[in-house]
Amino acid sequence: MSDLILLAPDGAVTRQELRAAPALTKPAVPLRSRIAYAAAHVVPKIHADNTPGRPADLDWDATLAFRHHVWSWGLGVADAMDTAQRNMGLDPAATRELIARSAAESRSVGGALVVGVNTDHVEAEHISLEEVTAAYLEQLAFAEEQGAGVVLMASRHLARAAQRADDYRRVYDRVLERAQAPVVLHWLGEAFDPVLRGYFAGRSGQSTDASAAASVLIDVIAANPEKVAGVKMSLLDAGAEIAVRARLPKTARMFTGDDFNYVGLIGGDGSEQPGQYSDALLGAFAPLAPLASAAIQRLDAGDRDGYFAVLGPSEELSRQVFAAPTFYYKTGVAFMSWLNGHQPGFQLVGGLHAARSLPHLSEIVRLANAAGALEDPELAAARWNAFLSVSGVEVPRVVLL
Numbered sequence: 001m002s003d004l005i006l007l008a009p010d011g012a013v014t015r016q017e018l019r020a021a022p023a024l025t026k027p028a029v030p031l032r033s034r035i036a037y038a039a040a041h042v043v044p045k046i047h048a049d050n051t052p053g054r055p056a057d058l059d060w061d062a063t064l065a066f067r068h069h070v071w072s073w074g075l076g077v078a079d080a081m082d083t084a085q086r087n088m089g090l091d092p093a094a095t096r097e098l099i100a101r102s103a104a105e106s107r108s109v110g111g112a113l114v115v116g117v118n119t120d121h122v123e124a125e126h127i128s129l130e131e132v133t134a135a136y137l138e139q140l141a142f143a144e145e146q147g148a149g150v151v152l153m154a155s156r157h158l159a160r161a162a163q164r165a166d167d168y169r170r171v172y173d174r175v176l177e178r179a180q181a182p183v184v185l186h187w188l189g190e191a192f193d194p195v196l197r198g199y200f201a202g203r204s205g206q207s208t209d210a211s212a213a214a215s216v217l218i219d220v221i222a223a224n225p226e227k228v229a230g231v232k233m234s235l236l237d238a239g240a241e242i243a244v245r246a247r248l249p250k251t252a253r254m255f256t257g258d259d260f261n262y263v264g265l266i267g268g269d270g271s272e273q274p275g276q277y278s279d280a281l282l283g284a285f286a287p288l289a290p291l292a293s294a295a296i297q298r299l300d301a302g303d304r305d306g307y308f309a310v311l312g313p314s315e316e317l318s319r320q321v322f323a324a325p326t327f328y329y330k331t332g333v334a335f336m337s338w339l340n341g342h343q344p345g346f347q348l349v350g351g352l353h354a355a356r357s358l359p360h361l362s363e364i365v366r367l368a369n370a371a372g373a374l375e376d377p378e379l380a381a382a383r384w385n386a387f388l389s390v391s392g393v394e395v396p397r398v399v400l401l
Contacts, residue, residue, distance in 0.1 A: 002381045004369060005388055005395050007362040013393065018381050022310075022372040024294045027074040033299040034266060034277070035253065036292060037076040037114060038285035039083035040067055041333045042090060042098065043343045056085075056094040056349040063098070064105050066286075066342050073293035075285060076112030077102065078151060082192060083283040084116075085330055087156065089350030092121035096142060103146035114149035114184060114281075119157045129167055132157045136175045150183040151232060151281070152176075156195045164202040165216045172220045182229035184255060184281065187217060189235040191326040210240045218247050225251045232257045232281045236326070238265055246275055255281035259322040259329070263315050267299075267307060283329060284318040287336030288373055317367035320360070328355040332364055336373070339365070339380040346387065358391060 003015040043066065044050040048057035067077045079102045080086065080095050090098070099115045106113035119127075119135035127135070132155060143150050152175065162168050176183070190197040200213035221228045231248070233241045234257030242265070245254040256265045256278035268277025285292045291314050298306035321332030331352055338346040347353050365384050367373075374380040389395045 002378055002385075004365060004381050005385045005393075006366055007358050007388060007393055009357075009359040013396070015396065016366060016369065018377045019369050019372065019374070021375060021377055022291075022294075024290045025297075026072055027293060027297055031074045031293070031296045031300060033272070034296050035076070035255070035279040036266075036285060036296055037078040037112065037255070037281040038070045038289055038292070039078040039081045039281065039283040040070060040286050041330055041337065042084045042094075042349060043334070043337070044347050044349050046345045046347065050089075050347065050349050051351050052089075054350075055091045056089060058094060058098070058349075059343070060101065062343045064101060066337060067102055067105060067111070068109065069342060070286070070289045071106070071109055071111035073289045074296075075289055075293055076114065077106065078281050079113060079115045079148075081116040081151060081153065081186075081283075082188065082327075083286060083330060083333060085349050085352070086116060086118060086153070087120055087193065088327065088330065089348070089352065095121075099143055099148060100146050103148045107147065112149075114151050115143050115146075116153045116186075117143050117150050117183075118153040119155040122157060125157075126160055127157050129158075129161050129171055132161055133171050133174050136171070137178055140175065140179060144180050149181070150179065151186050152183050153186045154188040154193070154196050154199050156193070159196050159199055162202055165200065165212075167202060168200050168216055169220055169223070173223060176220075176224040176227040179227050182227055184229050185217065185220070185231045186257075187213075187231060187233050187235065188257070189237075191236055191324070192234060193327060210235060210237065211243070214240070214244045214247065217244070218249075221252050222249055225249055228252050230255050230279070234258065236260045236322075241265060241278065245278060248275065250274060254278045257281055257283075259284040259318050260315070262318070263308065263311050266296075266311075267304065270304060283333060284314075284321065286333050287321070287340070287368075288314050288318070290375060291371070291373060313371040314373060317364065317371045317373060320363050320367055323360070328352065331356045332361075335361055335364060336368060339368070339383055340375040341379050358388070358393070362388075 230253035238261035295311035
């Protein structure tokens with residue numbers, strides 16, 4: 001097999017032996033022990049003007065094919081969320097088209113789908129609580145018209161407008177009252193979006209206390225038990241997630257959004273009792289769909305050791321992809337998609353493929369190789385080594401794609 005060429009932060013170039021792809025099998029029956037969604041990214045057209053501030057011009061064939069890839073491994077797709085660059089280049093028109101197209105594709109194969117509902121189609125930064133509610137309801141109605149499940153995303157508008165915890169309770173109660181089916185709430189931490197600092201706790205005290213915010217979240221769920229299927233928690237704090245998980249009403253599931261600590265959170269304590277493990281709704285599972293599926297298949301078979309053996313090594317890779325500044329993790333997700341042959345070029349909407357350095361990407365390659373996350377190792381090595389070469393790195397003699 002070819003070698004990988006790695007680039008260190010000091011410019012040193014080294015070789016690493018390329019690992020063979022692990023022998024993984026797609027599930028013959030639906031996954032049972034955990035509900036798992038991969039939050040999917042979008043693929044821009046190679047020739048489009050996807051520069052900062054321009055409307056997203058997507059390669060729909062590649063974008064939708066990637067969703068079929070996720071479904072083929074037995075995972076659900078979480079679409080039109082922050083992984084798809086909501087608030088980072090995916091404009092409202094493209095968002096609506098993405099939801100409509102993904103919903104149609106999910107029906108064609110019976111794939112599980114949830115989509116993000118937000119307020120981001122409103123251009124003004126500051127709006128009233130009543131306008132926040134109306135904006136949520138507008139997107140909610142559209143998503144439900146498409147037949148998609150809903151993730152009620154954290155709203156920048158609400159974060160700016162809410163002065164106290166009761167403001168969150170009131171807005172969420174009004175939106176949930178109109179929901180036609182149970183939704184998943186989303187608690188996105190400031191590592192992913194600094195504007196959301198203090199979410200659920202209220203802005204008057206600028207509180208970032210997770211336990212105070214959690215109480216508000218629990219209140220919202222308890223007041224709407226038939227309208228909330230669960231909560232996706234993305235604070236990158238395993239202890240906080242476990243604490244909230246233990247407090248959830250029995251009607252609600254915890255969907256981990258912790259891309260740093262998901263292996264143990266999904267694995268749980270081994271009892272398989274409600275509240276002792278998390279289901280998954282993760283951006284990390286987009287580039288790791290085969291490994292995630294294989295690991296959950298091990299849990300389905302009662303093989304906890306096998307689960308940790310398959311998925312455990314991927315966590316270090318995910319930590320690199322989601323390293324600070326965490327909101328640039330989309331670069332790593334698209335980079336892995338390109339390495340694995342799911343898109344023709346390494347590009348993102350808004351030019352965000354330039355948001356990470358070559359040494360950062362090199363470390364992703366190294367860790368992906370070690371974790372067995374390269375689906376076609378020879379293709380990945382050829383693409384990466386060629387990318388280094390055209391980027392000006394003096395690459396030792398290798399076969400270039």
